[in-house]
Amino acid sequence: MAASLGLAHEACYAAYPPAAAACSYFPSPPPPPSDLVAEFPPPAATAMVDDYYFQFGQEMGGARAPGCGGYCSPPAPVFDDGMSLLSYAGVEGDGRRPMSGPAGTGSGGRRPASRIGFRTRSEVDVLDDGFKWRKYGKKAVKSSPNPRNYYRCSAEGCGVKKRVERDSDDPRYVVTTYDGVHNHAAPGATYLCQPPPPPPPAQPQRPASRLHARRRASAPLVAAPSWSAAFDAWEAQLNAAAAHSSESSY
């Protein structure tokens, strides 16, 4: 199922509003980026997210924890050009829903709290990112000759989802899109990043409907407005830690 071989990273795209973003954890330090097909244990995502952060982190206004081997997304998108980043990644997001604009627009506020995408060269479709996923759907999409697979984090109460599909332009690449933020640790993961501040109790994101009413409750993906204050505190904590770290190193 999961794979950890034959990976090379190309690009990834960005988180976007609303403001529930947090630190996205990945299980192990990434290998050095390389054009060569690296052979290493998971995860596929790590290196690319890290690379991406270095490339776009400032524009995104993201916070990077001292010694963080993962990616800490900003509480809200700071960059103005999310679509261009998507284009850079060779994916088009939802296709129907704008990646920018007021939260709750698009399809009735069903937009996930945060989204990170990867385009990874891999011989296999499913990349081992340290989390356990359950497949819940498969769909042929118009924009690609390859089917899109839908996965949900199998951890109880964790509503994170991911979509996996082969790049329509180059089938050697797998486009993986994560929706939401894990509220738990990855099994067996080694975290280098501080945990984000605890999310406040959030309201269900989906509008009430007959369908949604009978569906299982999933972990809320949207943070309450007060979350930004919590993030500020967390960021300050990171800055303090960074300062302390630099002082102690001399």
Place this chain on the structure above:
DNA sequence: CGTATTTGACCCGCGC
């Protein structure tokens, strides 16, 4: 037998 996957159907939002 329990769990994971498959797959057709359904729902919803958007564009025309």
Place this chain on the structure above:
DNA sequence: GCGCGGGTCAAATACG
């Protein structure tokens, strides 16, 4: 208003 396309559900099936 209608059709299209994407996302999800849930019963059926496969697998260990």
